[in-house]
Amino acid sequence: MPIPILMPALSPTMETGNLVKWHVAEGDEVAAGDVIAEIETDKATMEVEAVDEGIIGKILVPAGTNGVSVNSQIALLLEEDEDKSVISESGAPEISAAGEVSEPPAPPPDSPPVAPDPIPAISETAENSNAAPEKANRIFVSPLARRIAAEKGLDLSQIKGSGPHGRIVKADVEHAQPASSPAIEAPPAMAPSDIAALYAPGSFTEEPLNSMRATIARRLTEAKRDVPHYYLSIDCRL
Template sequence: MPTEILMPALSPTMEEGTLAKWLVKEGDTVNSGDILAEIETDKATMEFEAVDEGTIGKILIEEGSEGVKVNTPIAVLLEEGESADDIETSSAPAPAEEKPAPAPAADEKPEPGPQQAAAAATPATPAPAAPEAADGSRIFATPLARRIAADKGLDLTQIKGSGPHGRIVKADVEGAKAAPAEKAAPAAAEAPAAKADAVAMPASPGAEQVKKMYEGRDYEEVKLDGMRKTVASRLTEAKQTIPHFYLRRDIKLDALLKFRSQLNKQLEGRGVKLSVNDFIIKACALALQSVPDANAVWAGDRILKLTPSDVAVAVAIEGGLFTPVLKDAEMKSLSALSAEMKDLAGRARNKKLAPHEYVGGSFAISNLGMYGIDNFDAVINPPHGAILAVGAGVKKPVVGADGELTVATVMSVTLSVDHRVIDGALGAELLQAIVENLENPMVMLA
């Protein structure tokens, strides 16, 4: 029977997206892995691949449609031998311009709308609803895989998907055998108790309340795009839930600047030009190896200690920011880190990063020194354990080792730390390791 193609979750934070462009049309034959559409997520424009073979029987969502919720049917795929006549009218979504009717009161029965009446007149056998894991997270599976799993009595939470981003596809369930679900009921029973224990956070004033404060004043309303909504949500979460504390140090950069100048002269023939930020990335990566207990993230009810140094670097783009992750940064040369960072930053500004390139990491760097900022406090990007805020290097009078007053190039840094993951002394040890690497740059090449 016809299979619904659903709006995919192409990033961990995606709840809705824009169907930017269809790359297929009705009647086209597609195979698994073929590109169906371009979808704008909260972070990037990404290609959406087919996970099953068949023919595009009907396109349900027009290209350019914004705010399409994850798991909304966007097209119908026909199997061999099926035709457009087999498509059930109940699979078609409501027109984009219609707004959902308000929910009925508890003692009222909703009046059936045109589509509900059509569905009642024509019995439908839709795919079972997308299942959830014990922790409430969604299990992503194709409609055909869900139907097969329901027929065979399979528990999709026990099946590992082989499709894009771990999605469960037809091949995953065809050879699987039914097994009893493990402890789903106790987990479900604990959820209400956990919610009851949560303390309600005070709500911010709504748009209408704020607009009333500025009646009679000229202003422009700026619509929030997906990225801005995500930035607002995650930073609010970070400041409300992460117990930040801050450690500050001044770093003398003269030895690093001299060493960088020498290296850049030697690398000129290869077209390589190292930045101070490249040295900072390397210094942080090596420091996380020197202080492995600080190379950690918060995971709800436990701490995950990472073995590699996966360092995220904040990149400002129009309307928001990305934090691409340089994985295994401790293993890479300065020139390799420089080239990778330039590539990631360039694609970040064009919103062409894939989720695996900006998800993860245990530590982040935010450098506003290039904008002339002397020092600032950065907000931790969950689930990271810390973030280093980097200010500008400026000439300052300092007291030398011999007690003489001299002038040095000094850079102020602030380490924002999640106290649930890293205690004060451990954070100080990590920052000390970063300072030593930057003040003695040749050590980083040993």
């Protein structure tokens, strides 16, 4: 009679595991202590050894299957005097696996490189024409008046200078009043269609959680949900 190979409990808290890789194939001979598979638990990926000697008659759970329950059959081991027809006659038992075979995400199609737009040449005439408005918009202000304006939060472009050639001096900024800042409007709310466009198929890559990350998420949820919480606060005068 075929010997069932079960999903082992590799940690005290393990309920399910992911069958990452098979090191043997159907028809291979194994001895006790040979590594036959790699199992991913909620803490690490560990190797599974054969406990009996024989021939791998049938692999019931393919590599890459997630959420295989502990103590469920993952393969059948034939003894030396048994034939593979024994498995077909007795029928393969059902597998208690909660997950499906995980497939790596398909890589996005390679897009052809886009040539950068040519940078237009800037003529000397254009440079001179741009320099003229900059000189016209220059604000003449004394260093002391500039420092006082910065301390009071004044906009120098809104102050009319009384010094030579319209230069802003100390007296101008001392008598100036800071302009009232305009009210900041809240940005408009995004429409549901705009939010859905951010998660359109193909615009992101979904990475499945491994067993360790899934366990961390489950434990954090249980700690917040099941453990009573209370919060303390204190006011400090600095």
